[in-house]
Amino acid sequence: MPLTQTTLQDESHLNLLAVFHYIFGGLCLLGIGFLIMHFMMMTFVFKMAAAAPSTSPPATTSIMIEAPVELAEDQETEISAAEEISAIPEPPAPVTATAPFTGFPKEMMAIFIIFYIVMGVIISAFAIANFMSARFIKKRKNKTFSFVVAAINCIQIPFGTVLGVFTIVVLMRLSVQSGYEVNRAI
Numbered sequence: 001m002p003l004t005q006t007t008l009q010d011e012s013h014l015n016l017l018a019v020f021h022y023i024f025g026g027l028c029l030l031g032i033g034f035l036i037m038h039f040m041m042m043t044f045v046f047k048m049a050a051a052a053p054s055t056s057p058p059a060t061t062s063i064m065i066e067a068p069v070e071l072a073e074d075q076e077t078e079i080s081a082a083e084e085i086s087a088i089p090e091p092p093a094p095v096t097a098t099a100p101f102t103g104f105p106k107e108m109m110a111i112f113i114i115f116y117i118v119m120g121v122i123i124s125a126f127a128i129a130n131f132m133s134a135r136f137i138k139k140r141k142n143k144t145f146s147f148v149v150a151a152i153n154c155i156q157i158p159f160g161t162v163l164g165v166f167t168i169v170v171l172m173r174l175s176v177q178s179g180y181e182v183n184r185a186i
Contacts, residue, residue, distance in 0.1 A: 007175055007179070010170070010173060010175050010176050010179065013170045013176075014137055014138075014140070014170065014176065015138070017134075017137050017163075017166065017167055017170055018134045018135075018137040018138045019134070020134075020163050020166075021130045021131070021133045021134030021137065021149075021163065021167075022130070022131065022134045024130045024153065024159060024160065024163055025126075025127045025128070025129075025130035025131040025134065026127075027159065028123050028124075028126045028127035028130065029127050031123050032120055032123050032124065032127075035116060035119055035120055035123065038116075039112075039113075039116045042112055043109075046104050046108075046109055049104060050104065126152070126153075126156070129149045129152065130149060130153070132145070132149075133145060133146045133149040133150075133167075137167075139183070140179055140180050140182075140183040141180070141183055141184070143171055143177070143180045146167060146171060147167075147168065147171060149164075149167075150163070150164040150165075150167035150168045150171070151164060151168070152164070153167070
């Protein structure tokens, strides 16, 4: 291919990559919305569980089961009532009620809050990094930063993987690298 046609194709690919990085950053922000919604649902579940009245298990009752005793026709022995009762297996011990449910421990909610904050920070960092990478690709600057963001995007299956691989492939082209070199000199 002639050099001018290759650079037009590279420009087109780089512009598409910039747009896709913006879109992926927006999807990361949408993920923060889902994280907030999940936090609200879990808070609601914990509050409802704490407010639920404690119920004790139903009282146990003893049931007498009479086991049938079969005798052979030729046996004419009588079985006493004591022997018949001893042949019946013992019923299981009744279940005793433990302490009533008082809700989830406060430490559990604290762990969830820490989890939500950490995940929110990570997702926000991914969104900001993709927005910055899109801006840098548009300006043809900071190629190394875009490489790092593309590598991090590869672990976000499936869309991040596709975006990361295509970003690395396009940025590895010699014609694209020369375009970045020209912008570095300016």
